[in-house]
Amino acid sequence: MKLLKITDLVLMALVLCLIGCATTSQAGKPKAEDLLQQGITADNQGDFDQAIDFYRQAIQRKSKLKEAHFRLAQIYVERKMFDEAIAEFKTARDLKYPEALTELAVTYHKAGKLDEAETLIKELLIKKPNDVDLKYQLGKVYLDKGQLNEAGEIFRQVLQMDPNNASAHNGLANLYFRKRNYNEAMAEYLQAIKLNPDFTDVNLDLGNAYFQSGKYVEASRYFKKYTELSPKDAAGHYMLAKSYQMQKDSSLIEPAIIEAKKVSKMDPENDGVWYLLGTLQFDVKNYIESSQSFTKSLELSPVDPTRWYEAARVYIRAGTTYSASKDTINSRLMFDAAINAYQKRMELDPSKVEDTYYDMANAYYYAGYYDEAIQWYQKRIEKNPTTAFGALMNMGYSYSLKGQASKASKAEIRAIYEKAINTFLQAKALKMGKNITPVKEAIPAMEALSQHYLYIFNKFNEKAFKAKASTEANAILKADPGNKIAKEVLAALKPKVEVW
Numbered sequence: 001m002k003l004l005k006i007t008d009l010v011l012m013a014l015v016l017c018l019i020g021c022a023t024t025s026q027a028g029k030p031k032a033e034d035l036l037q038q039g040i041t042a043d044n045q046g047d048f049d050q051a052i053d054f055y056r057q058a059i060q061r062k063s064k065l066k067e068a069h070f071r072l073a074q075i076y077v078e079r080k081m082f083d084e085a086i087a088e089f090k091t092a093r094d095l096k097y098p099e100a101l102t103e104l105a106v107t108y109h110k111a112g113k114l115d116e117a118e119t120l121i122k123e124l125l126i127k128k129p130n131d132v133d134l135k136y137q138l139g140k141v142y143l144d145k146g147q148l149n150e151a152g153e154i155f156r157q158v159l160q161m162d163p164n165n166a167s168a169h170n171g172l173a174n175l176y177f178r179k180r181n182y183n184e185a186m187a188e189y190l191q192a193i194k195l196n197p198d199f200t201d202v203n204l205d206l207g208n209a210y211f212q213s214g215k216y217v218e219a220s221r222y223f224k225k226y227t228e229l230s231p232k233d234a235a236g237h238y239m240l241a242k243s244y245q246m247q248k249d250s251s252l253i254e255p256a257i258i259e260a261k262k263v264s265k266m267d268p269e270n271d272g273v274w275y276l277l278g279t280l281q282f283d284v285k286n287y288i289e290s291s292q293s294f295t296k297s298l299e300l301s302p303v304d305p306t307r308w309y310e311a312a313r314v315y316i317r318a319g320t321t322y323s324a325s326k327d328t329i330n331s332r333l334m335f336d337a338a339i340n341a342y343q344k345r346m347e348l349d350p351s352k353v354e355d356t357y358y359d360m361a362n363a364y365y366y367a368g369y370y371d372e373a374i375q376w377y378q379k380r381i382e383k384n385p386t387t388a389f390g391a392l393m394n395m396g397y398s399y400s401l402k403g404q405a406s407k408a409s410k411a412e413i414r415a416i417y418e419k420a421i422n423t424f425l426q427a428k429a430l431k432m433g434k435n436i437t438p439v440k441e442a443i444p445a446m447e448a449l450s451q452h453y454l455y456i457f458n459k460f461n462e463k464a465f466k467a468k469a470s471t472e473a474n475a476i477l478k479a480d481p482g483n484k485i486a487k488e489v490l491a492a493l494k495p496k497v498e499v500w
Contacts (some may be wrong), residue, residue, distance in 0.1 A: 078234060085107050135158050167192070207223040237262045275307060305352060370402035393445060424452065443479060450472035453466075
């Protein structure tokens with residue numbers, strides 16, 4: 001026997017080591033089938049991001065694992081990622097997955113590819129001419145294409161084949177609803193639900209019919225049933241949340257938030273659900289969470305001026321919430337976001353520019369940009385001086401706060417306070433009108449005046465303002481004997497008595 005050289009032995013050892021390493025490495029990788037099962041578990045638990053990840057890994061391990069393609073497509077449909085869903089269903093079809101063709105046709109329909117859906121369903125009906133489910137799907141396609149006569153004919157064909165077919169009754173109901181024959185529509189919906197209480201489509205469609213009729217309690221009942229029957233369909237959870245919100249019942253806001261959050265996980269790119277979530281959180285005074293939801297909504301759909309306006313109101317509330325907790329950084333960020341939102345509203349809808357003056361001024365005021373606030377308040381005052389009491393009051397306080405923050409000379413600061421007083425005087429005159437004696441509507445301006453007269457007396461030692469403060473405070477007490485601010489001003493004007 002020929003002896004091996006040392007170099008040959010080394011090479012053989014190296015080869016064996018590499019084989020062993022490769023075997024160990026392969027053994028450490030999960031099988032495609034195991035990844036598929038992990039995906040199914042995550043899918044059933046509602047963790048769709050995790051499910052997608054597992055299904056994709058399974059496909060990477062075994063590209064012809066048809067069930068992984070099919071299930072991945074189903075999640076894509078729920079998330080309205082229709083192009084991706086169609087691609088996966090086609091792969092599952094090519095791999096001979098039994099339900100892939102039918103689901104592909106349904107997905108074409110959901111994606112708005114109505115011609116493709118019609119063509120595929122007709123092809124399937126050639127092989128299965130008596131398949132009532134396929135006929136029903138074709139009727140739905142005709143309905144969405146606006147071919148109402150063809151849709152009605154198909155639904156009636158189904159009923160001739162199967163008089164108790166709940167789907168066909170539901171299809172006719174939708175047809176009547178499109179034609180605004182609401183009594184006939186409701187009769188068909190109720191017949192469908194009677195025949196099959198667990199039929200998913202009719203629960204959603206009947207819920208929509210009640211919702212559009214303003215019957216939100218009834219709508220929520222059917223939407224809730226639909227979510228039980230089709231828990232992965234974001235549309236049902238969304239409409240359930242909306243129907244809860246529309247009932248104006250505070251006890252339903254939290255359940256509505258829960259439903260909306262489910263939708264945000266199922267369909268995170270749906271701008272409507274983030275907007276809904278923002279409005280719901282606003283209703284329960286969760287202003288910070290509301291601001292986050294509005295921000296997400298606007299990132300996804302930045303073209304609605306009304307939504308920018310509502311977002312600005314939320315940002316103001318969130319900013320004041322941060323301020324209350326001494327979080328100045330986030331507070332300023334929120335007020336800046338409000339300024340930007342009001343600016344966006346004016347850019348998108350020039351007809352609303354003048355209506356935004358006061359709100360924009362307030363946003364600058366809250367943010368501490370007093371010069372900008374004063375400019376916007378002035379615009380609002382010039383727009384309609386006779387209704388500018390609020391703008392005058394806030395402009396006066398803007399001058400006052402600007403003076404407090406100023407590092408200018410004493411004379412310059414004194415001039416700023418003079419502007420504040422003149423603005424409060426304009427506000428007072430606006431409410432007093434031709435009245436000589438004080439009226440209650442003018443009291444807020446009179447309170448501001450008495451406080452600022454006292455402030456100038458104390459800070460600048462101008463004795464004339466002591467008398468002005470006293471006169472203003474006493475005038476307030478004639479109109480409002482229990483006024484706390486007036487009493488505090490008068491108390492501050494009394495000489496301090498030293499106690500020995």
